[in-house]
Amino acid sequence: MAKYIARRIVQSIPTLFLITVLAFIIVSLAPGGPTASLLLDPNLTPQDRVRIAEQLGVNDPWPIQYLRWLIGDDWEWRIRDNSGEPKPGNRLGILRLDFGYSFVANRRVLDLFGERLGATLELGISALLFALALGVPIGILSAVWRGSLFDNSMRVLAVIINAVPNFWLGLMLILLFGVIIKGPDGKGLLPMGSRCPTTLEACPPLHERLNHLILPMIVLGGGGLAGYSRYLRASMLDVIGQDYIRTARAKGLKDRTVWFAHGARNALIPLATFLGPAIAGVWGGAFITEQIFSWPGIGRLTLQSLTALDYPMIMAVTVFSAIATIVGFIISDILYALIDPRIRFN
Amino acid sequence: MAVRTGVVKLKDQDEAKRYAGQSLLQLALARLRRDTLTLVAIGVVLILILLSIFAPVIEKDILGVSYSRTDPVNAFLPPGGTARLVYLPDHRYRSQGLHVVVTHDRGAGGREIGEVHAEVQQRQLTTKEGMANMLVAHTSFGAPAFSVFLNDQARPFAARIAQNSMSNLLEIPIGKHTLTFRRGTTADGEVLARLEVDIQPSTLTTAVLFGRPDGGGEIALRAKAFSVNSRDLAVDTARLHVIHTSTSAPRTVNVRILDQVRIPQINYSEDGSTVVERGLFTTGISAMDARTYVLGTDDLGRDHLSRLLYAGQISLSIAFSAAIISIVIGVTIGIIAGFYGGLIDDVVNLTIATISSLPTLLILLILVALLNPGPEVLVLVLGLLGWFGICRLVRGETLSIRAREYIVSARAIGAPVRRIMFVHVLPNLLSVVIVALALDIGNLILVESALSFLGFGIKPPAASWGNMLSNAQTFFTKGVHLVIFPGLMISITVLCLYIIGDGLRDAFDPTLRR
Numbered sequence: 058m059a060k061y062i063a064r065r066i067v068q069s070i071p072t073l074f075l076i077t078v079l080a081f082i083i084v085s086l087a088p089g090g091p092t093a094s095l096l097l098d099p100n101l102t103p104q105d106r107v108r109i110a111e112q113l114g115v116n117d118p119w120p121i122q123y124l125r126w127l128i129g130d131d132w133e134w135r136i137r138d139n140s141g142e143p144k145p146g147n148r149l150g151i152l153r154l155d156f157g158y159s160f161v162a163n164r165r166v167l168d169l170f171g172e173r174l175g176a177t178l179e180l181g182i183s184a185l186l187f188a189l190a191l192g193v194p195i196g197i198l199s200a201v202w203r204g205s206l207f208d209n210s211m212r213v214l215a216v217i218i219n220a221v222p223n224f225w226l227g228l229m230l231i232l233l234f235g236v237i238i239k240g241p242d243g244k245g246l247l248p249m250g251s252r253c254p255t256t257l258e259a260c261p262p263l264h265e266r267l268n269h270l271i272l273p274m275i276v277l278g279g280g281g282l283a284g285y286s287r288y289l290r291a292s293m294l295d296v297i298g299q300d301y302i303r304t305a306r307a308k309g310l311k312d313r314t315v316w317f318a319h320g321a322r323n324a325l326i327p328l329a330t331f332l333g334p335a336i337a338g339v340w341g342g343a344f345i346t347e348q349i350f351s352w353p354g355i356g357r358l359t360l361q362s363l364t365a366l367d368y369p370m371i372m373a374v375t376v377f378s379a380i381a382t383i384v385g386f387i388i389s390d391i392l393y394a395l396i397d398p399r400i401r402f403n
Numbered sequence: 404m405a406v407r408t409g410v411v412k413l414k415d416q417d418e419a420k421r422y423a424g425q426s427l428l429q430l431a432l433a434r435l436r437r438d439t440l441t442l443v444a445i446g447v448v449l450i451l452i453l454l455s456i457f458a459p460v461i462e463k464d465i466l467g468v469s470y471s472r473t474d475p476v477n478a479f480l481p482p483g484g485t486a487r488l489v490y491l492p493d494h495r496y497r498s499q500g501l502h503v504v505v506t507h508d509r510g511a512g513g514r515e516i517g518e519v520h521a522e523v524q525q526r527q528l529t530t531k532e533g534m535a536n537m538l539v540a541h542t543s544f545g546a547p548a549f550s551v552f553l554n555d556q557a558r559p560f561a562a563r564i565a566q567n568s569m570s571n572l573l574e575i576p577i578g579k580h581t582l583t584f585r586r587g588t589t590a591d592g593e594v595l596a597r598l599e600v601d602i603q604p605s606t607l608t609t610a611v612l613f614g615r616p617d618g619g620g621e622i623a624l625r626a627k628a629f630s631v632n633s634r635d636l637a638v639d640t641a642r643l644h645v646i647h648t649s650t651s652a653p654r655t656v657n658v659r660i661l662d663q664v665r666i667p668q669i670n671y672s673e674d675g676s677t678v679v680e681r682g683l684f685t686t687g688i689s690a691m692d693a694r695t696y697v698l699g700t701d702d703l704g705r706d707h708l709s710r711l712l713y714a715g716q717i718s719l720s721i722a723f724s725a726a727i728i729s730i731v732i733g734v735t736i737g738i739i740a741g742f743y744g745g746l747i748d749d750v751v752n753l754t755i756a757t758i759s760s761l762p763t764l765l766i767l768l769i770l771v772a773l774l775n776p777g778p779e780v781l782v783l784v785l786g787l788l789g790w791f792g793i794c795r796l797v798r799g800e801t802l803s804i805r806a807r808e809y810i811v812s813a814r815a816i817g818a819p820v821r822r823i824m825f826v827h828v829l830p831n832l833l834s835v836v837i838v839a840l841a842l843d844i845g846n847l848i849l850v851e852s853a854l855s856f857l858g859f860g861i862k863p864p865a866a867s868w869g870n871m872l873s874n875a876q877t878f879f880t881k882g883v884h885l886v887i888f889p890g891l892m893i894s895i896t897v898l899c900l901y902i903i904g905d906g907l908r909d910a911f912d913p914t915l916r917r
Contacts, residue, residue, distance in 0.1 A: 083769055087773040221890070221893075221894045225872060344857070345853055
């Protein structure tokens with residue numbers, strides 16, 4: 058097992074490496090280069106410009122710049138101080154978790170991420186749980202009642218959910234529950250956005266602001282819900298067709314026992330493989346969901362960085378997304394292997 | 404292109420008898436003909452394509468509206484004249500100064516003749532105790548200036564409301580009054596119109612004078628009171644003075660205001676018979692057009708329906724062309740990787756695995772934010788990043804085709820690799836490719852609309868279904884139609900494409916249906 062995990066991790070290293078190259082190339086391809094916005098500041102004198110460009114090393118060939126981004130420049134006595142003495146650089150490189158400073162906020166990228174991570178995790182996890190909690194039973198029941206009205210309407214609904222753009226779904230939900238349907242206080246039934254009620258104090262604990270979570274959770278989990286129900290229906294149909302189910306029925310077990318104790322338990326196994334894609338899906342959907350609902354998470358931070366062309370942030374987001382997705386895939390492979398003894402570690 | 408080789412899959416014995424001896428394509432077409440749902444979906448998509456292709460014709464000849472592709476807050480100014488535009492910005496949009504461009508004549512084709520002096524004053528629009536606000540717009544061509552008299556008082560309540568001076572904000576005492584609109588500024592001027600108003604504290608009343616373009620004839624007065632939230636009355640008023648000082652300039656100029664300034668809006672119809680209530684958003688100038696807007700207008704007074712059609716033009720053509728690019732790339736690489744295997748296959752797999760470990764939307768957002776592409780480059784970006792799925796499909800299918808007997812025999816008789824690929828493999832991929840194409844177009848519409856919605860894809864003033872929803876949240880209370888219709892168009896189109904994809908898959912291979 059340990060060997061298998063180790064191999065999966067080692068296998069993912071080239072992918073991650075390629076992602077860092079890709080992130081770097083994309084950003085270098087940008088018109089004017091990544092530092093154009095920094096050097097455009099009209100308050101800078103020409104000497105300042107030269108000095109900053111030299112400090113950032115933007116005139117060096119890009120493999121060297123890439124290497125500095127990767128492993129830092131503290132080993133390089135490159136920059137000269139005011140007296141002309143060379144001194145070591147101060148960047149540690151992303152391999153030592155130094156993603157640099159945001160151009161816009163002028164703060165460490167990792168600090169900015171840390172602040173936003175909680176909100177994104179809160180939304181992402183609840184959306185995943187929502188999708189699972191509804192999608193799994195719907196999928197199983199659809200398979201059990203195959204061809205019934207319930208089955209057919211759920212399948213139609215799944216196609217419709219996939220076809221409706223999720224930002225519009227969000228807008229319509231806000232319109233419905235935030236504007237049209239009024240709560241007892243005369244305002245909308247549910248808040249139209251943001252993570253907390255507007256107060257100057259810190260966010261109250263989660264259970265006091267669940268109403269803020271409902272709509273974004275539905276929007277972010279909607280796609281997953283449709284996916285899970287369809288996937289589980291197929292998986293359950295596979296299981297129901299197998300011999301041991303027929304044996305269980307032949308023994309005279311109750312339908313319910315056959316379906317849920319024998320069938321569903323095995324139909325749930327492939328769900329483990331869904332964790333990786335699910336993390337990617339939730340993460341990809343977070344950009345839009347967080348934007349619509351003014352959710353102060355990483356997705357919204359990313360969009361703000363993209364609008365402001367905040368390159369250190371953009372590169373860091375790329376690397377983090379890749380890590381999150383790859384870790385998700387590794388975990389789901391391992392889970393799958395753990396749950397299902399038919400899978401061999403080879 | 405007839406499919407000569409390959410495995411034809413049949414539903415059951417009946418079908419086997421009915422379609423004996425037919426090719427895969429004939430068989431698929433015969434099955435499609437009996438699939439009503441897919442046929443309806445194909446019909447809907449075709450209608451949408453036709454509508455968007457003929458958008459200019461529909462706009463001009465059927466709807467009779469003009470949709471300027473630039474921001475169409477227009478005003479006409481005579482040379483040397485001074486126009487005063489009063490804008491009541493939505494309380495969410497505090498105007499930060501207006502960018503004014505003067506063009507030769509009305510419409511998007513006007514040549515820019517320079518910028519004018521524009522001055523924006525922030526003024527608190529507060530109403531005195533016991534008074535209410537009334538907007539008066541005088542939009543008749545060639546008609547004289549007029550004054551407004553309240554309850555036949557001797558002195559005008561508002562004097563010299565000049566032609567096209569847009570909205571004049573009057574403060575009127577609360578209660579029932581008769582307003583008389585007289586030519587000139589004196590109490591003996593010719594009566595142009597009379598208006599009975601019942602001013603309530605919470606109403607903002609608008610009166611618009613319509614005139615005939617030749618300057619004479621009847622002048623109709625239409626008025627409608629609409630209630631506004633008290634907070635809307637308390638917003639800043641951006642008062643813009645546009646002074647057109649150039650003497651060599653053409654007779655009229657067009658002022659285009661490039662800012663998100665909003666006016667409380669109402670629709671009017673010229674003959675006075677109906678007041679169109681659906682169009683919540685028109686500008687004062689649109690009231691001059693006095694057209695009926697089927698789906699209303701947007702916040703800048705543009706006809707919503709024709710904008711939806713033009714947006715369809717952009718959204719559909721981007722999705723179709725990007726899908727074709729990605730299919731061509733995906734099929735080419737997929738066949739090569741599947742057919743040759745080995746190193747090529749490994750490289751392709753690694754590439755796909757690498758890029759798939761990032762959410763597609765993130766890569767697209769980064770590329771689009773950095774490159775800031777026009778529609779053509781956007782098509783390229785979408786196409787170049789969209790081939791992974793189809794490539795994987797084609798590769799798998801090629802692998803299975805390659806192992807079949809007819810390929811083995813073709814190799815055995817020494818057919819060149821290129822011939823095997825084009826004549827034996829490619830036609831058998833047809834069903835996979837066509838199904839993938841339909842689904843791909845649907846997905847690309849979703850992706851493009853998401854990008855445009857976030858402000859990164861198609862940028863205004865060009866319309867796409869996605870960017871028409873960009874500001875949707877500000878219209879929740881005032882113009883719900885602006886939120887509903889663009890999303891409905893996306894959903895219907897994508898849904899139909901998904902149905903077509905499913906229907907085609909069933910037509911080619913009914914055994915796949917579960």
